[in-house]
Amino acid sequence: MYPPKFGYVRVASLEDAVKVLEADENAKILAGGQSLMPMLKLRLIRPSYLIDINRVPNLSYINIEGDKIRIGGALVRHHQVEINRELWKIYPALPETAIQIGDPQIRNLGGTMAGSLAHADPAADWPATLIALRASVRILGPSGTREVPVEDFITGPFTTVLGRGEVISEIVIPRLGGTVKSSYVKLERKAGDFAVVGVAVMLKLSPPDGSVEDAGIGITAAGGPRPFRAREAEKALIGRKPTDDVIEDAAERAMKESSPISDIRGGSAEYKRAMVKVMTRRAIKNALSR
Amino acid sequence: MRFRGDGGMAATLKVGPEEKVRIRVKVNGVWYEREVEPRKLLVHFLREDLGLTSVHVGCDTGHCGACTVIMNGVSVKSCQVLAVQADGAEILTLEGLAKDGKLHPIQEAFWEKHALQCGYCTPGFIMETYWLLSENPNPTEEEIRRGGLSGNLCRCTGYQNIIEPLN
Numbered sequence: 167m168y169p170p171k172f173g174y175v176r177v178a179s180l181e182d183a184v185k186v187l188e189a190d191e192n193a194k195i196l197a198g199g200q201s202l203m204p205m206l207k208l209r210l211i212r213p214s215y216l217i218d219i220n221r222v223p224n225l226s227y228i229n230i231e232g233d234k235i236r237i238g239g240a241l242v243r244h245h246q247v248e249i250n251r252e253l254w255k256i257y258p259a260l261p262e263t264a265i266q267i268g269d270p271q272i273r274n275l276g277g278t279m280a281g282s283l284a285h286a287d288p289a290a291d292w293p294a295t296l297i298a299l300r301a302s303v304r305i306l307g308p309s310g311t312r313e314v315p316v317e318d319f320i321t322g323p324f325t326t327v328l329g330r331g332e333v334i335s336e337i338v339i340p341r342l343g344g345t346v347k348s349s350y351v352k353l354e355r356k357a358g359d360f361a362v363v364g365v366a367v368m369l370k371l372s373p374p375d376g377s378v379e380d381a382g383i384g385i386t387a388a389g390g391p392r393p394f395r396a397r398e399a400e401k402a403l404i405g406r407k408p409t410d411d412v413i414e415d416a417a418e419r420a421m422k423e424s425s426p427i428s429d430i431r432g433g434s435a436e437y438k439r440a441m442v443k444v445m446t447r448r449a450i451k452n453a454l455s456r
Numbered sequence: 457m458r459f460r461g462d463g464g465m466a467a468t469l470k471v472g473p474e475e476k477v478r479i480r481v482k483v484n485g486v487w488y489e490r491e492v493e494p495r496k497l498l499v500h501f502l503r504e505d506l507g508l509t510s511v512h513v514g515c516d517t518g519h520c521g522a523c524t525v526i527m528n529g530v531s532v533k534s535c536q537v538l539a540v541q542a543d544g545a546e547i548l549t550l551e552g553l554a555k556d557g558k559l560h561p562i563q564e565a566f567w568e569k570h571a572l573q574c575g576y577c578t579p580g581f582i583m584e585t586y587w588l589l590s591e592n593p594n595p596t597e598e599e600i601r602r603g604g605l606s607g608n609l610c611r612c613t614g615y616q617n618i619i620e621p622l623n
């Protein structure tokens with residue numbers, strides 16, 4: 167298969183990418199290309215120009231600061247997150263998500279966290295984890311920068327709040343102090359596939375009795391049109407000790423909050439709903455076991 | 457057509473949809489300069505422009521790994537990369553593995569253990585194995601199956617004989 171004809175612009179800065187995008191609404195950013203290439207070959211999109219940002223310097227940093235983690239500059243590849251030892255200690259859910267995306271060739275030089283968010287596949291893995299960790303997306307546009315929580319960033323299947331001329335410049339993850347545990351579990355039909363259901367959990371425990379002080383739960387592939395935050399399930403955990411009964415209650419609520427649709431990737435809506443419960447339970451237990 | 461003036465790769469570049477762009481790529485140790493359309497995929501560049509037909513097209517959607525090559529030290533699926541993105545890059549294909557008429561040890565091992573039936577997937581598997589061993593010289597079987605070779609599909613062997621030579 168051959169992609170349709172398009173022009174090619176190689177830019178030296180994200181600001182230049184913004185300028186091209188502002189002037190031409192049919193131009194598209196080329197990051198890892200792992201979603202773009204299949205869409206081009208299947209002729210699902212026909213951009214006028216691809217704006218290659220891969221040679222822009224300083225776009226692949228993971229900055230770990232006292233109160234936040236900045237994953238940035240739009241070119242942080244899945245593989246980079248996977249091999250970051252600090253992240254395995256702070257928020258293991260992050261590398262654990264990376265390692266479950268596609269396969270090594272997709273993660274290596276290719277797929278980026280920013281590209282995955284911008285592409286907004288309803289079964290993508292990153293949104294679940296980033297929602298659980300209460301991350302936000304920094305957006306660079308013609309009139310400066312703005313920050314939007316990941317939860318609000320994705321508005322539907324393959325649609326986001328990105329406006330004309332806007333690009334993702336950074337993903338910001340707040341760091342909670344104290345004892346924080348996290349995990350991402352994914353149910354897939356076969357290795358490297360998109361999720362049937364994916365659940366990410368973040369738990370902050372209070373030291374004296376191990377009760378849950380704060381909780382974040384993000385779920386992908388089961389929210390109907392977009393990934394969602396399971397608020398009721400979070401509430402079921404907060405202020406309680408995470409006993410089996412409490413975990414069961416939270417998992418049950420996550421299932422009730424979900425609204426999956428039947429599709430070829432994951433099977434029937436009924437099956438997926440049941441799996442939301444199972445995966446939520448597993449994610450919580452897995453996080454606690456760390 | 458516009459391109460770098462100094463022999464290196466241009467940091468910025470603009471090519472129209474009807475134009476071609478001159479790229480310079482080092483493949484299996486040799487620099488090649490060619491003009492390509494922006495939409496040309498790396499896999500087609502390697503096969504059609506350079507005649508390196510070990511690089512197979514299986515699925516063409518990024519799933520099967522038959523088109524795997526090493527680009528700047530890491531494995532990529534060449535059907536997922538534009539030729540113009542490889543401008544200035546170093547690429548290794550299966551043709552570049554054998555030295556002085558002697559097969560590469562990975563090729564030897566695949567031969568020895570009969571790690572193929574039709575052979576269509578083999579170049580991709582060998583190149584991915586090459587990358588895996590460069591990252592991790594002693595992978596466990598779990599690391600080979602789940603991490604290393606999970607992006608390569610084989611429709612014939614049932615994988616047992618492909619895992620064998622790595623062990």
Ligand SMILES: Cc1cc2nc3c(=O)[nH]c(=O)nc-3n(C[C@H](O)[C@H](O)[C@H](O)COP(=O)(O)OP(=O)(O)OC[C@H]3O[C@@H](n4cnc5c(N)ncnc54)[C@H](O)[C@@H]3O)c2cc1C
Pocket residue numbers: 194195196197198199200201202203204240266267268269272276277278279280281282283284285287289290291292328332333334335358359360361517518519
């Ligand atoms: C075989 C295969 C298996 C996969 N499996 C999974 C999986 O299991 N889970 C999963 O989550 N994903 C999976 N993916 C998708 C993969 O994670 C992609 O890498 C990701 O969705 C897109 O990232 P990218 O950098 O490749 O983006 P690209 O393909 O380059 O771009 C995707 C879209 O985002 C836009 N874009 C990119 N960067 C920016 C930016 N900074 N600002 C604004 N817009 C931008 C582009 O214009 C384009 O519209 C798979 C892909 C393949 C080919």
Ligand code: FES
Pocket residue numbers: 512513514515516517518519520521522523524533534535536
């Ligand atoms: S042909 Fe490239 S992955 Fe299948």
Ligand code: FES
Pocket residue numbers: 571572573574575576577578609610611612613
């Ligand atoms: S040997 Fe036939 S596809 Fe692998």
